[in-house]
Amino acid sequence: MHRTYSLRSTRAPTASDLQNPIPVPPSSTKSGRFFGKGSITNTLRKSTAGSFGPELAKKLAQLVKMEKNVMRAIEICSKERKEAAKQLSLWGAENEDDVSDITDKLGVSEILKVLFNHPETEN
Incomplete structure (x- = not known):
């Protein structure tokens, strides 16, 4: 490996090194056949953009938004x-033993229903 590209280079560059620097290799991601104007990626984007269209993209965004709102509503309801x-x-704990027993069981069963139906709202 050339010392110019090494992280452990200890010598200072000489005058000839400064006048004739070693060329940096071109980046493979900035040009070439995969990325850029004439690339495969750009060609695929152009050809598929017309088939999906903005209508389906808008509908997908609306669907995602509605799904998030439903999940928020479920979380709020479960809390x-x-x-x-x-x-x-x-x-029920403040009342008689019979009432306390029934209300405690109702409370526990309600919490278990929420956890069983929507386990993602466990907090």
């Missing part, structure tokens, strides 16, 4: 149900 179950259980 509210968990909170209601905890409050029911706490309220």
